[in-house]
Amino acid sequence: MKKSVLILFLSTISMTSFAQEVAFKKVELSDSVALANQMQQLAVLCDTQNLSKLDVFKFQLIRGNYKEALVTFKKRIKETPIDQRHYLDIYMHYVEAKLSKNFKGAFKKSYRKYVKKSDDIQVINLDKALIIRDPTDYYVSNFKNTYSNIKSEKIAQATAIDLVKKYFLSTVFSSTRAIYFEEIKQDHKRRYAVNDSIVIPMKDGAEVSVVVVKRKGNSTTKKSAILVSSIYTGTNVASTTLAASKGYVGVIANTRGKRRSKSDIKPLEYENTDVYEVIDWISKQSWSNQKVAMVGGSYNGFTQWASMKHKVHPSLKTIVPMVAIAPGIDYPMENNVLHNYSYSWNFYVTNNKFLDFKASNDFNRWNTLKNTWYKTGVAFNKLDSLDGQVNKLWNTYMQHPSYDDFWKKMIPYKQEFAKIDIPILTITGYYDDSQRGAMYYFNEHHKYAKNPNHYLLVGPYDHWTAQTKPEESLRNYKLDKTALINIEEDIIYQWFDYILKGKEKPIILKDKVNFQVMDTDTWMHKSSLNAMTSDTLTFHLSATKVDDFYTLISDVNASEIEMTVDFKDRESITNTEYYPWPLEREQINLKDGLVFKSEALKEDVLINGSFFGNLEFSINKKDVDYSVIVYQLTPENKYFHLSYYIGRASFAKDREKRVLLTPNEFTEISFNNSKLISKKLEKGSRIVVVVNVNKNNNAQINYGTGKDVNEENIKDAVIPLQINFTGNSSISLPIWNSRK
Template identity: 85%
Template sequence: MKKSVLILYLIAMSLASFGQEIPFKKVELSDSIALANQMQQLALLCNTNNLSELDVFQVEVIRGNYKSALITFKKGIKEIPKDQRPYLDIYRHYAEAKLSTNFKDAFRNSYSKYVNISDDIQVINLDKALILRDPTDYYVSNFNTTYGNINSEKISQATAKDLVKKYFLSTVFSSTRAIYFEEIKQDHKRRYTINDSIVIPMKDGAEVSVVLVQRKGSSTTKKSAILVSSIYTGTNLASAMLAASKGYVGVIANTRGKRLSKSDIKPLEYENTDVYEVIEWISKQSWSNQKVAMFGGSYNGFTQWASLKHKVHPALKTIVPMVAIAPGIDYPMENNVLHNYSYSWNFYVTNNKFLDFEASNDFNRWNTLKNTWYKTGVAYNKLDSLDGQVNKLWNTYMQHPSYDDYWKKMIPYKEEFAKIDIPILTITGYFDDSQRGAMYYYNQHHKYVKNPNHYLLIGPYDHWTAQSKPQESLRNYKLDKSALINIEEDIIYQWFDYILNGKEKPSILKDKVNFQVMDTDTWMHKPSLSAMTNDTLKFHLNATKIDDFYGLKSEANPSKVDMTVDFKDRESMNNTEYYPWPLEKDNINLKDGLIFKSEALKEDVIINGSFTGNLEFSINKKDADYSVIVYQLTPENKYFHLSYYIGRASFAKDREHRNLLIPNKKAKVSFDNSKLISKKIEKGSRIVIVVNVNKNNNAQINYGTGKDVNSESIKDAKIPLKITFTGNSSISLPIWNSVKE
């Protein structure tokens, strides 16, 4: 055996030295023994020079050199991809167990001991990484796909290494998943009392399913409850255990119709009464001290605000809504433009009592659907006909394109905010898809309550990291170290301890508005949103063109810039780069929209807040969906996506009532609802603004006839849209000028 290994090693060195390819003959994936042998031989032929420690470890494991692999592991794996960090202990226990004659027993024993000596938070994070976000199926599929796509009898060293690493992930997780699932779940039972069979009757006869989590061995004194109200059945147990580990009672209440509830599933519609009744139930339990706090993100942020619509329950002491959606405001439409991602979400949450991951992850279905819809040009309200499956919730959305009573009944509306007098901590991110929903609640609360006890925490986070713990990088942008705060485990529970137990307020909340300034490694703290800025950069559109860029001027001017969009043309799209991913790139599509560029900035500035727009234009139709993207063009000629806005001209004045434009007559459209950001803009940078018309496969298409946009189709696209912007059009960027401090 040693001789054959040496021969293979020498062959590998020879092949690597001359850059030659490695012979490769596929076997059946179903033949696990033949596949394992092939991967071992391939690993032996892999040259490990210049590989990271983690890659070397993985190759050595597949070679069967478990002792060498463990030596590599114990020396320290320095550079660890962020998606691999939660799994290092699985890798170590796997390699150690492979040295035993009984792999399964050895792995179970060592992993059980590891879990047993871990603290509550560590095990909760294991649950999140390995059970809640179970990576096994992805890794197995990824290897199988890569293997299946090889159509040559020779492969390069790079391909061989890639295949071995993917096989490592596939085989490690598929051979250990059942064991670590069981060990982690058994450990939960050892630490917590979990009652998952509670069903609470609502006053109207409906049912809400509740899960209760208490830490074993804790004191018998009455406790405060931390409530998560969620439609995402089966995904919130870790949050409830975290609450219990922090000395509270964790409570999960699922949307009526979910889990054990026999009621019909109706997302969004009944949280405004059901959550209040759940709080009432909690306050009457023998273990309750009549103090309830809520937290949660996205839908689970919306439910907190919904609970406050009619009145604030006396037991509810605080809410911490993170990245909260606001139905009718930013979901399923934003600024009255309906986006199609909500189409698949409806099946995800309503197909069964839990969640339909298979439907949600059927990306081929959803991509095919949106591409077919775009190519054929059928009406948006026929989307489920193309899909071949009735989407009841989607069809309901179709009937409510404005912010009407259907949406208003879900969350506080206008003066209903005036009675909300509890402390609130709103958390969102600059790149959170639901930022404008979160800020809608924040702004409305401040509009109807003078100086409310309402704090804002916002930084360079997206919809996911603003609910948990940010990683070092987001969409290829490296975060400042000061931005790397643990939101769920630290900030939120420091807030709960402050409100419920009279402890110190979280140190990061030095004022009412707390925001991380990108590229300065600092936080700023202000008493209000308006205090974030003390100056403005105002740019007027200008027709003077140099190369691909129109100009931006400080003053209004008589120039005009024309744009034509042919809605019949389905070979191209408009506004395809509005979404900020990646955040920084070398180039943008200079043929997509009207591109304007400023002169170089003469000094550093900090953009603080939401950019605003006042557009003056005329069109040959009655309506248009328009967009504005703002970039920083760095001195190194990199484009950084700062913010964007998409809106419908006919709803610019009032989201509740449509006001059609008069064709070929100048119209003035203003907006102030763009994504908020705080970032240092270096001297020498330029501001690039892209003004566009929305026409792509990600959202409904407004053909401009004045009819219900959902019913318009390519039949309404006979005449191209012609739009002329005047030099009175301006975009204003709020900035913080340190000179004016």
């Protein structure tokens, strides 16, 4: 914009714009020129004195001050490690291209040169950050939604600043995406030979689509293969190129029905035979040295275990399952409580040969569905009726609420673990949604196999970071420096080189169980899960109240603590804070559930492992879904979410067989498979335990009639649930005491 025009514009607005509010009159979002002018004017009016260097750069760029922006940005980018610059490098090439008369040509030339100079790993990470996890559509819609929701002709400075920053992201990525997509893809073709047209016939006549990736320029020496078996078609190319860059052949096998396969899409059900046959196919290829390893997380972790359901293929030398789901154990239910997030997942993976991102990201649809279900109180198995679309896979789940033969056929079961004799590295995180699945495999393998060669690596990671590289903070908690390991690029391939090439074992794997102790900046290494613990802190529930809290005491007592939950009441929900996000907070809801607090710890304590409980209670119904959350109340009076458990009382003794409770009789329910954690609890900390009944819009509602919970509805909520806990109830924390 010319200087004279800007002066004229500034003279027409109130001087108060520079203080509290800024004049704002909407233009049509489709008018890109008018919108750009408006955002430029708005950027000029915003006070950027207290913004970061990166944000100041954004405002300089939107104002059109490209030379100033470049100077600011060069100072900022020097502070960032190269492996964290994926977005920043886009900004750099963008502002440099803006100084050219031919923006697109300049951006393309400079970005191509940048990509060519980058090493294999850097380009792979560009692919993951910019293509596989393409943020552009989100940035564009986020800006448009924010803009459209502004109703006033004056906006606060904070709103203006937020709008300009969102416009920056929207305009930078939307104007460059097509260019950097093409440059990254062309660079892959320069580095790798990709055969993506392979279709393998299965013995039962079905088809599996396979992709093979090799690094160009390598010798003709036969190589080991790194196999990813996945339903997430199109998202695992980076894994195979990483394998090729590390000196292996990368192979992707997609679930039958996906990609080029003409078969019906069948998630979960056939991996137990299909993956074995893919391994067999790999072992017979001319480029194969008959050594195959598998890697992958979540669903791709499950497929590794599924491949060994019937027998271990002779060419399968190792697996590295990360955050592996275990069907029927932690997906789609956890301790037999079925969550509804799996409802939308089914459409995401079965709507087409690749992935239906539009359906998956239709958050309005999914939020409306679960809220409508909760408000109306219809049965859980009627979700697709409310949705208006048939969900075949969901309806199949509805027929199998216990761990029955439908689930057992998918992965090794009991003695089937005994034959698994290859080296295994299991990776999970304290805040991994699939930790229970990962630990199920680990525990069952150790239970049935004799001295298995099975290692565990676990730290303060979630479902995503336990598969990749953790960032400095997780859900507002700053990680110790020792926790910042590169799992995907370093640890895993050190393991593969150890098993497949005879190199040294990864240094971090000093024993079979390796875990990072939060707030100590150290790792511990033990021979087994039991060896993590040397002592136990046991607390009993007590009816004695101090302020807003019931108390946790060391002894059994005669207390009775009553809780009432009215399932007819759909204006309120319970158990709203069981999910650990954020990890640390100033307050918790003291009116949601029964909240108990201990005395202050007299010394530092290391909590190592999974907390367990024995709850004695009576209810006036035949069943109940309950939860237990454990917090550390720090000396600074902040609540740190340590771990939680959620489960169904009638399946407490056996996930395969439902045993209903007798109404109004006391019973003891035990559990020991809460989320594992290791953390230092400072002297002066207190333990806070929240015992609750699950009633919200994220999972089934167990009305307690004894019928199949999937079929129960609000008509079954005749009387409120009355649950009465006794002082025999206890929660126990496994701890490490170096003096024992």
